Amino acid sequence: MRTSDSDQEIFTRWEQTVEFRLFxxxxxxxLTVSExxxxxxxxxxxxxxxxxxxxxxxxxxxDEFAISRGPVREAIRILEREGLVMVLPRRGAVVTSLSxxxxxxxxxxxxxxxxxxxxxxxxxxxxxLLAVMRAGVVQLEALADDPSGGDAYAETTHRLIQISxxxxxxEQLRRMIAAxxxxxxxxxxxxxxxxxxxxxxxxxxxxxxxxxxRGDVEQMVLLARQRTGESADEAARLLGTPAA
Numbered sequence: 001m002r003t004s005d006s007d008q009e010i011f012t013r014w015e016q017t018v019e020f021r022l023f024x025x026x027x028x029x030x031l032t033v034s035e036x037x038x039x040x041x042x043x044x045x046x047x048x049x050x051x052x053x054x055x056x057x058x059x060x061x062x063d064e065f066a067i068s069r070g071p072v073r074e075a076i077r078i079l080e081r082e083g084l085v086m087v088l089p090r091r092g093a094v095v096t097s098l099s100x101x102x103x104x105x106x107x108x109x110x111x112x113x114x115x116x117x118x119x120x121x122x123x124x125x126x127x128x129l130l131a132v133m134r135a136g137v138v139q140l141e142a143l144a145d146d147p148s149g150g151d152a153y154a155e156t157t158h159r160l161i162q163i164s165x166x167x168x169x170x171e172q173l174r175r176m177i178a179a180x181x182x183x184x185x186x187x188x189x190x191x192x193x194x195x196x197x198x199x200x201x202x203x204x205x206x207x208x209x210x211x212x213x214r215g216d217v218e219q220m221v222l223l224a225r226q227r228t229g230e231s232a233d234e235a236a237r238l239l240g241t242p243a244a
Contacts, residue, residue: 011135034074056093144198191235
């Protein structure tokens, strides 16, 4: 797909507005100590530094951040609400395991929300979004063939989804999609880990960008469902359980 320097500049500007971390949308007052700790631990979970099943020790976090255990307990409660950790009797907090059930539920919700976004943005086809999609697809093409590009590829697809949502004109819809990214990104990274999967995915993204250019809403909806379904199927296969 052809792109220009202008497209790349627009994409880079929008790309920098999307962060995969807790409280990325927070505005106004500074985050509390508990929220800051929760955000930092969430970064480690989403980035893969803390694997599923890893124990999150209260005292270890208290020592690391030089705080009492009270704010640490609240940070763990925040992470539990976000679905990133679970608190087990006699064991304490551990990073949640990936499961085909959660995968299926998250991707079903995300697909439904993104369909709403698609129907809204295709109706207006904002020039900036068209530029973002063109440059985004070029970036995906480069990452698709990079053996170590899996995580960056998955993050780029999530950024394209979130950027699209910002043009939909519905703030609550945008916030819901952004909130889902923290949990669903771990599954997307799994489903897009292989070069073969990414090559298949980028073909669908290229078709979607062209469908957006010509205002073909039904084709965009179909392609979005197909991308989501194929990523879910691959992630579920790797988890050892069918996605449906």
